[in-house]
Amino acid sequence: MRRRPALAATAVAAALLLGGCSAGASDNDSKPATSAAPQTLTVFAATSLTASFDTLGKAFEKANPGVTVRFDYDGTSTLVTQLSQGAPADVLASADEKNMQTALAQKLIAGNPIDFASNVLEIATAPGNPHHLAGWADLARPGIRVDVCADGVPCGNATAAVEKATGVSLKPISEEQNVGDVLAKVESGDADAGVVYVTDVKGAGAKVTGVAFPEARSAVNTYPIAQTxxxxxxxxxxxxxxFVTGAPGQKVLAAAGFGAPPT
Structure with a gap:
């Protein structure tokens, strides 16, 4: 009989323990562990933004768990055409204001675009500048195989503006739909020189030599970005x-050679 109180106490302790566990389980059930729902953001961006936006995309994903950023890079005019044909995208980042205005006129953009960077042209040539190019006029020398962007593409529009400002017209071996293809022609040796952006020359590193020319300031490209x-x-x-227009984006873009947007 003397053991009964002990047994009773044990039973009470067990009941309290079980009750505590039950209460704890209830509290945990009321606050289940959550994880961010997977989301995909599709960004249409000018080819000249490839390296910078790849870096920014990774940083954005890290800051937003569950988010995947998918980029489609091409000449801005091509991207605007794709949007007009119903291609799905959430963001458009243009290499010039002219093509963004086209997108606005076609009601492909929601809200007002925000300028986030600027860029200028530079000549890209083989490492060491074997043809001794000193400036824009040298691109018109006989025997120089020069490649440019096509009219309508931002880098092509800028090239045409420099031609008009200098009075020196080029006779290119071909006209590309994006600046990346121009750079590739120079890197492969299919062209002696190409008219690209300062950022392209910097990104190519030792693969090319850049030749700056003062007339490039007559055709500064402003880069706007907008929600589609x-x-x-x-x-x-x-x-x-x-993220792009704020401090994180501006730091990455500046490191790649982009200028600040006009104020």
Missing amino acids: ANAANAALAKKFIA
Whole structure:
């Protein structure tokens, strides 16, 4: 009989323990562990932004768990055409204002674009500058195989502006739909020189030699970014745009050689 109180106490202790576990389980059940729902952000961006936006995309994903940023890079005029044909995208980053205005006129953009960077042209030639190019006029020398962007493409429009400002017209071996293809022609040796951006020359490193020319300042390209009208995730698009136009984006772009947007 003397053991009964001990047994009773044990039973009470067990009941309290079980009750505590039950209460704890209830508290945990009321606050389940959550993880961010997977989301994909599609960004249409000018080819000249490739390296910078790849870096920014990774940083944005790290800051926003569950988000995947998918980039489509091409000449801005091509990207605007794709949007007009119904291609899905959340953000458009243009290499000039002219093509962004076209997108606005076609109601492909929601809200007002924000300028986030600027860029200028530079001549890219083989390492060591074997043809001794000193400036824009040298691109018109007999025997120099020069490659440029096509009219309508931002780098092509800038090239045409320099031609007009200098009175020196080029006779290119071909005209490309994006600046990356111009750079590739120079790197492969298919062209002696190419008219690209300062950022392209810097990004290519030892693969090319850059030749700056003062007339490039007559055709500074301003880069605007905007949410598209058919954005599947408007809130995430706005967040990415803020990331690009804010301190994180500006730091990466400056390191790549881009200038600040006009004020």
